[in-house]
Amino acid sequence: MREPKESWRKVAYDLRPAKQVERRMLLDTMQMLSLAGFHISEYQYTGFGSIYFVDFILFHKLLGIHRLLSVEISEKIEKRVNFNKPFDCVDILIKPIGDVIPTLSPDRKHFLWLDYDTIVNSDNLSDILLATTYLTPESLLLITVDVEPPGEEGDGPRQWRAYFREEAEPYLGSATEVRHYAKDSLPRINIQIIEKAIKKGLTGRSDVEFLPLFNFLYADGHQMLTIGGMIGSKAERRRIEGSRLIETDYIRLDLSKEPFIIKVPNVTRKERLHLDSNMPCSDTWETEEFEIPPDDLAAYSQIYRFFPAYAELLL
């Protein structure tokens, strides 16, 4: 058995700005889905709260989700997880998520976030397959994985291909040549693998399909990919297409399109205030006050609503 990667040692999850932007975009989407008639506050949220529970705190406080289940694979932090549980309505299970997914209630709608901080492996893919096997119609599924090259320093596409053959053989499709595994292609390879695992779980379920919503690529250090969407029928598709979601920059209704890149530009507090006072801005707007590369300005205008402000707090 593969040992769980102990990322809870490494990073304070709440201080990763791109990840925080992603979480806030998710919140934004959930609000739009609520407006489109999906009762998000009645959904059950199942995720990996680890010891910080950032996602749980946000979803409970801002979306009113009150059925919350945090699953943690590492028995070593069982007490810590329980100690840090933020609300009484959070349930905790110390188990691999694959053992839990089949037991998710068929009488509820679910919001399941498989927020791995590791490179995709066969266990993850089987979790994804199970998710789309069991999740009820109208449920939301999100998958986050690390899309850096697998393996050792000094490895190249040939070794990376070997890794994916080992872990994801049934999902590689036509990606057979070494050249398909160049570093720049790895996010695309991951998207294809995850999409195939999603489809596999849905085979035989004639009533529903996977309706994509998210395809994010971002880096707070490591490059991460998040794929997400709804398990739904034609009716849900129509509701989504009739909502504000379709005119939202970061939404991806089709996974073959390029991912939305969450880029958090480096700007000072003073610069932010100035930029914000001009937002939303047209594509041609520029600022005379200070130098800012056009790319950064464009990125800023796409994420400013979701950009966290950090300040030191003496407690």
Added chain:
Amino acid sequence: MTNKNANAYPKKRFFLEMFTRDISLEDCILDLIDNSIDALIRSRHIDILSDLLNPVSSDESVSSNKQWQTLPTITVSFSDKEFRITDKCGGISPEAAQAEVFNFGHSNDFSGSLGQLGAYGIGLKRAIFKIGNHFDMESTTTTGGFKVSIDVKEWSKKDTKISDWTIPLELTKGVKTLTRAGTSIKIRDLRPEVCMRINDGSVEGILHTKIAQTYALFLERYVRIYLNNQVVQPETMVLGQSEEIQVGKDQFDEKSPEGVVTVILIAGLAARTPKNTWPLSSAGWYVLCNGRVVVAADKTDLTGWGAGLANFHYKYRGFKGFAFFFSENPLLLPWTTTKRGLNRESPVYQRARNRMVGLSKPVVTFLNDMYPSEVSEEIAEREIAEKAVATNINRVAANPSKGFGVVRKKSAPKTTVQIAFQSEKDDVARIKKCVREPSWSAAKVGEYTFEHYLRMECPE
């Protein structure tokens, strides 16, 4: 422009020579048994879905004498001269014989109920063609019967018009009681390869095992099968269950315009053998269509191993699962025509396979925890596994749907410690002599002296 029609006729030779190649002799014989059991289902009004998995009540249990006498029988016997199968399962009506039974496949406007196990309408013909050149068949119901006698070689020579595709029947009278109604098929002039197989002596053993396994849910409950005069006992279908172990169960209906398929999945730990082991050979998934075993002890990607689940490994030998597919329309079931495999393209099978993976996950996790180093079993898991009692599948199937789970009772902290030490053999012998117990083992001597010291020197 001129238009012509190309010939697209069936040819008898195809059915005689090609059609019989993809199926083993044993499976052909099972096809004939399927037909007998179908007659039983029809005549005794057995509801496969609701009856088969019902817990066996005590008055129909195997040992009960009353049932013993009255079970309908199927008798299979063969030598290198002749093959025979005779049943008392209710028979085939002359109407069905005339309209349907000898067709190759069911016709579009066939309105009668398809056989629940027969399904494809080819088993009888394929079995006859596979086995020999001459067959006699006789069947009686309570309303009427028929007789047939055919030389297959002669019959196949005439093959020019569609009217050559008929078989002469002699209609006969019915019998008075249902218990006497049945069908008998006798095949003579066996094909050389069949004679060879029969003479090499392996067929009977294989067939015995296959019948015991394939009809495990029917044998000694609805029917008794004799193979060359020996009663075939069912291979029991059991799982390990206890207060601590909850066997996993899942159930769903797959609906389509052609009908409903009910899928019941059960997975958990196998029961331990009397030697307290889990035999590797019987581990894996068993797939049953309308109660008939189609795939046994599967450890391949067909049932999710290496495709959602980890590859099957020796340490998973404690895994056992049963996947039941039921439908009144047997064509919706995912079996192949030989009933030895699954049709991978079937949507209901694909959906079931994903859920078989889900149901198996926690069992696999348990077994992983049990063999962390793969050398020895972890104590806590082993104790749980050992306490499991073999429980019949019918009992387990009555459980509500729930994932596999283990309730770990906090075991009382250990209060004992092991003492081991070396002693001079002479000294041990002296003590034995002193206490006049020459047969004691060295360990017993050690225990005795320890207790003696405790009693004499350390009063409470």
